[in-house]
Amino acid sequence: MIEWALASAAVSxxxxxxxxxxxxxxxxxxxxNVETQGKxxxxxxxxxxxxIMQNLESFKSTNAAISGVMGRxxxxxxxxxxxxxxxxxDNIETITRANYQSLAEASxxxxxxxxxxxxASNLSRGYRLKAFGSLVSGAYQAxxx
Numbered sequence: 056m057i058e059w060a061l062a063s064a065a066v067s068x069x070x071x072x073x074x075x076x077x078x079x080x081x082x083x084x085x086x087x088n089v090e091t092q093g094k095x096x097x098x099x100x101x102x103x104x105x106x107i108m109q110n111l112e113s114f115k116s117t118n119a120a121i122s123g124v125m126g127r128x129x130x131x132x133x134x135x136x137x138x139x140x141x142x143x144x145d146n147i148e149t150i151t152r153a154n155y156q157s158l159a160e161a162s163x164x165x166x167x168x169x170x171x172x173x174x175a176s177n178l179s180r181g182y183r184l185k186a187f188g189s190l191v192s193g194a195y196q197a198x199x200x
Contacts, residue, residue: 057197064193071186075179082175086168093164100157104150111146115139 118138122129129135 056200060193060196060200064189064196067189067193068186071182071189075182075186078175078178078182082171082178085171085175089164089168089171093161093168096160096164097157100153100160103153107146107149107153111142114142118142 118135119129122132122135127135
């Protein structure tokens with residue numbers, strides 16, 4: 056009977072230890088996935104920035120071509136300068152807004168990855184404590200026999 060109590064406790068402890076390892080692995084995988092999502096979002100933000108800059112350059116080129124066709128001097132024409140300055144201002148606002156959003160999303164992904172690690176660590180610790188409790192309980196049951 057003593058052997059059965061000890062064997063049962065050992066099997067339970069082994070199961071809890073395996074569950075603890077699995078919880079850690081799952082948490083690490085989840086954290087890696089979240090970090091990858093963050094890197095992808097960072098790349099998307101860079102692509103959006105590049106697209107905004109290309110649109111501005113395209114606008115400026117079109118503006119210069121139109122001013123040439125109209126026979127207006129792009130350097131001294133006040134209305135063309137005003138259009139260019141407005142486009143620059145709007146572009147700066149758009150880029151600033153996109154950068155703030157990108158930073159917020161990067162922070163969110165970093166927090167999610169950290170939370171996945173913490174949850175996995177806590178779950179693993181809980182399983183290890185259950186394994187220890189199972190061994191103690193098995194030893195106690197064996198001592199009663």
